[in-house]
Amino acid sequence: MIAWTPTPGGRTLSLSIRVLTAVLVACAVGPAARAQDLLSGSGEEPAQITADGVEFDQDLNVFTARGNVRIEQGGTLLTADWIALNNVTRHGIASGNVVITDSEDILYADFLQFNLATGQGVVYDGELEADTGFRMVGSEVRKTGDETYEFEDPVLTTCNCPEEDDRLPWTIKASEADMRVGGYAVTKNTRVNVLGVPILWTPRGIFPVKSDRQSGLLFPLIGNSRRRGFEIGVPIFWAAHPRVGVTVTPTYAWDRGPYLNFDLEYALGMEGSQDFGTLSATVVPQDTEIEEQENALFDSTRWGVRFRHQQFGGIPWGVQAKAFVNWSSDNQFPSDYDLLDDYRRDRFLPSLLSLTKVFSPFGSFGSYAAVRWADDLQSPDDRDRDDFLLQRLPEFTLSQASSFVPESPIPFTERLLTSFDVKYTHFWYQEDPSDVLPESQAVGDVFLDTGIDALPDGLERNDDGAIVTLDGDQVFPDGTVITAQQLIDDALAMDPEAMLDDVMMDLQDTLDPDQNDDTFPGVASGLERDGAFQEGEPLLDKGHRLLLNPRVAVPFRVGDYLEVLPELGYHGTLYQTSRQSFSHRSLVTGKLDLRSRLRKVVDVPWVGGVDHILEPRFTFYGIADLGSSQDDNPLFVPQPLVAQERVRQLELNAVLRDPSDRIPGEHGFTVGVANRFYTVEPERASLEEEEQEEEEEGFEENLWVANRLFADVTTSFQYRTSDLRPGWFVIDGTMYPTRTIRLRANFGWDFDLNEIGETKLEAAWRSLAGHTIGVRYRYLRRIPAFFEDVSRGIDDEQGDERFDEFEGTATRINQIDFFSRFTVTPQWSLLFNFRYSIEDSIILTNRWGIEYISKCQCWAVQFTMNNDRDRGVDWRIRYTVLGLGDDRRRPF
Numbered sequence: 051m052i053a054w055t056p057t058p059g060g061r062t063l064s065l066s067i068r069v070l071t072a073v074l075v076a077c078a079v080g081p082a083a084r085a086q087d088l089l090s091g092s093g094e095e096p097a098q099i100t101a102d103g104v105e106f107d108q109d110l111n112v113f114t115a116r117g118n119v120r121i122e123q124g125g126t127l128l129t130a131d132w133i134a135l136n137n138v139t140r141h142g143i144a145s146g147n148v149v150i151t152d153s154e155d156i157l158y159a160d161f162l163q164f165n166l167a168t169g170q171g172v173v174y175d176g177e178l179e180a181d182t183g184f185r186m187v188g189s190e191v192r193k194t195g196d197e198t199y200e201f202e203d204p205v206l207t208t209c210n211c212p213e214e215d216d217r218l219p220w221t222i223k224a225s226e227a228d229m230r231v232g233g234y235a236v237t238k239n240t241r242v243n244v245l246g247v248p249i250l251w252t253p254r255g256i257f258p259v260k261s262d263r264q265s266g267l268l269f270p271l272i273g274n275s276r277r278r279g280f281e282i283g284v285p286i287f288w289a290a291h292p293r294v295g296v297t298v299t300p301t302y303a304w305d306r307g308p309y310l311n312f313d314l315e316y317a318l319g320m321e322g323s324q325d326f327g328t329l330s331a332t333v334v335p336q337d338t339e340i341e342e343q344e345n346a347l348f349d350s351t352r353w354g355v356r357f358r359h360q361q362f363g364g365i366p367w368g369v370q371a372k373a374f375v376n377w378s379s380d381n382q383f384p385s386d387y388d389l390l391d392d393y394r395r396d397r398f399l400p401s402l403l404s405l406t407k408v409f410s411p412f413g414s415f416g417s418y419a420a421v422r423w424a425d426d427l428q429s430p431d432d433r434d435r436d437d438f439l440l441q442r443l444p445e446f447t448l449s450q451a452s453s454f455v456p457e458s459p460i461p462f463t464e465r466l467l468t469s470f471d472v473k474y475t476h477f478w479y480q481e482d483p484s485d486v487l488p489e490s491q492a493v494g495d496v497f498l499d500t501g502i503d504a505l506p507d508g509l510e511r512n513d514d515g516a517i518v519t520l521d522g523d524q525v526f527p528d529g530t531v532i533t534a535q536q537l538i539d540d541a542l543a544m545d546p547e548a549m550l551d552d553v554m555m556d557l558q559d560t561l562d563p564d565q566n567d568d569t570f571p572g573v574a575s576g577l578e579r580d581g582a583f584q585e586g587e588p589l590l591d592k593g594h595r596l597l598l599n600p601r602v603a604v605p606f607r608v609g610d611y612l613e614v615l616p617e618l619g620y621h622g623t624l625y626q627t628s629r630q631s632f633s634h635r636s637l638v639t640g641k642l643d644l645r646s647r648l649r650k651v652v653d654v655p656w657v658g659g660v661d662h663i664l665e666p667r668f669t670f671y672g673i674a675d676l677g678s679s680q681d682d683n684p685l686f687v688p689q690p691l692v693a694q695e696r697v698r699q700l701e702l703n704a705v706l707r708d709p710s711d712r713i714p715g716e717h718g719f720t721v722g723v724a725n726r727f728y729t730v731e732p733e734r735a736s737l738e739e740e741e742q743e744e745e746e747e748g749f750e751e752n753l754w755v756a757n758r759l760f761a762d763v764t765t766s767f768q769y770r771t772s773d774l775r776p777g778w779f780v781i782d783g784t785m786y787p788t789r790t791i792r793l794r795a796n797f798g799w800d801f802d803l804n805e806i807g808e809t810k811l812e813a814a815w816r817s818l819a820g821h822t823i824g825v826r827y828r829y830l831r832r833i834p835a836f837f838e839d840v841s842r843g844i845d846d847e848q849g850d851e852r853f854d855e856f857e858g859t860a861t862r863i864n865q866i867d868f869f870s871r872f873t874v875t876p877q878w879s880l881l882f883n884f885r886y887s888i889e890d891s892i893i894l895t896n897r898w899g900i901e902y903i904s905k906c907q908c909w910a911v912q913f914t915m916n917n918d919r920d921r922g923v924d925w926r927i928r929y930t931v932l933g934l935g936d937d938r939r940r941p942f
Contacts, residue, residue: 276922279305327359348380483588501578502586593627659730672717722766776801820873
């Protein structure tokens with residue numbers, strides 16, 4: 051039965067058949083699970099057919115539609131110039147601008163032939179744009195089964211538009227291909243083309259044609275560095291599991307030989323879970339540069355491991371776990387290879403395993419357990435402190451954030467605000483420092499007075515890597531000994547007229563390396579055996595430490611304008627150690643905090659109405675010893691040589707809850723003002739104009755937020771009444787003049803010394819178009835003299851990395867940074883970062899690069915060059931294919 055009613059565009063037929071939707075299945079070269087359901091008989095809804103002309107020949111039992119034919123059923127649409135279907139043989143054909151749309155899959159063809167009885171069909175000159183991001187073209191496409199197809203002259207790509215000269219940025223071409231929907235395409239006589247140029251041929255190939263991650267080769271990594279020379283790597287990706295990915299990158303470096311990078315990424319639980327991790331490793335079977343060294347400090351087989359894991363679910367009792375592990379075969383590894391290069395300037399290579407438990411629904415009670423391990427990096431392997439470096443194995447913390455006491459029959463207790471911290475730590479080292487360094491002078495049972503290099507006189511090395519004894523004799527790593535007298539005799543033999551004093555002066559660096567290791571610019575010489583602890587000197591004791599810090603406060607108000615918060619605390623420490631048995635320390639802490647809050651809407655030029663919240667504050671604080679001497683107590687956590695005065699002043703809890711084992715008594719006050727400014731919502735018309743401008747520029751992102759924070763500025767002044775001297779005047783603030791501009795500044799003036807103690811100025815602009823421009827200035831008057839300030843340059847002749855000379859004469863930080871990214875066009879971007887030390891008059895970092903994203907946004911390439919003071923010049927080329935979930939604005 052056929053029925054039709056006139057419509058403005060032709061006639062509409064209601065057919066209770068699955069004919070034309072089955073046609074769509076026969077042509078669906080890509081993923082088509084929805085259409086396959088219709089072919090199997092699950093779809094019975096009528097098809098809506100519109101055409102300029104419709105005919106039905108009852109003798110031949112043939113249905114024909116011509117002119118703007120449009121057939122819809124469910125979510126499937128077929129359009130063509132002409133369609134015919136034999137209702138007996140179940141054969142059908144469609145021709146002329148055939149377009150089949152199934153959800154997000156679109157098939158274009160000149161001619162379509164199909165058989166509904168067998169579910170098979172042939173598409174001529176077909177092109178499919180699949181929802182997976184792939185485009186597939188074939189001169190003939192035959193459906194051979196429910197999910198299988200055969201191609202003649204297939205072309206596969208993810209590019210959505212051609213580049214210049216009608217050449218696609220990249221394609222995979224073949225003479226034949228067999229494809230399974232949602233699976234793989236197996237090709238014969240396969241060529242990989244870039245911009246129409248063949249770059250790879252293989253007799254057979256296999257490629258995924260689905261959006262899921264698939265195993266296979268990734269694009270090569272090419273680069274050059276001073277440390278490793280020119281290198282090339284080919285990443286191999288293995289989709290081991292839908293939530294597990296493995297990448298293995300065999301790499302060859304001209305100066306180091308072959309090595310392997312391994313990366314494992316995994317996710318646990320359901321999608322969106324915060325349980326995930328990464329495991330990365332670099333293995334160097336034989337570092338040729340180390341192999342060639344005569345006096346190498348470590349084995350030529352080198353490796354590094356980095357492990358990150360966090361798990362917030364699946365552990366009993368709601369415990370959260372984190373792992374942060376770094377490990378390397380030698381101290382030079384972070385400088386030579388990329389895996390751990392973030393730590394190449396650090397004193398230690400840290401590792402941490404932790405468990406966290408929050409007991410109350412609002413997080414007021416919590417516990418924390420951790421194991422901390424550190425690998426000493428500040429010296430070469432034969433000079434570092436790994437054997438006697440204190441490790442924290444383990445540490446436990448139980449804390450309560452400030453909370454009011456629950457209701458109780460005791461009067462006034464509901465007004466008490468209580469908090470506490472209880473922390474236990476077991477400090478442990480592998481070997482006793484006095485056994486490793488028997489020549490060192492011990493100061494009590496606290497530390498060895500070696501100087502910050504942790505090596506006493508007689509064990510220090512000179513620039514040639516030889517140990518110089520107290521007599522001036524040199525002992526080389528291979529056992530060769532050259533006495534001081536031999537050196538003097540050789541020098542006099544070369545110049546018989548030379549004076550002995552002049553010869554001794556010339557040999558000073560060789561005969562007495564102490565001047566390199568223990569003397570620093572701006573610091574008096576002779577840090578060794580000076581009786582005072584220096585950061586880096588070995589700590590003698592090991593054992594247990596329990597820190598108890600309960601606190602109670604009683605907040606109240608005076609009228610409607612003044613908030614008062616008095617707090618009293620106990621800061622006690624108990625020790626049980628191997629050298630001193632039991633000892634303890636008792637301190638009492640207190641503070642009185644007075645604060646008021648004022649609010650007013652003010653008019654700011656060029657900004658408009660601003661909601662200003664003003665908080666003047668006065669705080670008196672103090673910490674006092676209850677009579678127990680700290681001088682002879684174990685020393686596990688020394689106070690830093692250079693305190694962060696600005697941080698301690700703005701957050702006095704850093705003073706009152708100091709975890710150090712030597713806390714001097716102190717009391718004083720701070721007075722300051724906190725300011726917060728919030729913009730008042732602008733008129734709606736202006737917002738719509740901004741959105742319209744963004745749409746015209748092609749950007750959909752809208753960062754506008756009503757009543758957003760405009761500025762946050764705090765000023766503070768400190769006076770220490772304990773020693774009657776002023777502290778710092780501090781300004782610390784951040785400003786957001788517009789949605790794309792951020793200004794950051796802090797300033798500290800030391801009234802005691804009448805000079806600037808610290809300054810940081812930063813301005814950054816980040817546009818919706820992708821531009822980023824920023825400049826940062828940093829000044830720090832005083833920095834500690836750490837032994838890792840030594841040079842890490844390469845001795846070109848020996849290839850021996852010696853940390854034996856301090857860099858420059860800097861005693862402070864005084865440097866400027868510039869960082870930028872310019873999106874010149876939607877395709878081209880320029881990168882430039884620059885860091886310069888004004889104090890040393892040297893360039894610390896100079897990095898620039900160029901980035902190109904194809905017009906069709908299906909591939910991108912980046913070239914970067916970096917000049918670093920301790921790694922030299924290196925460059926790198928990176929290439930990536932886009933279109934499958936990548937960030938097309940910042941692909942790298």
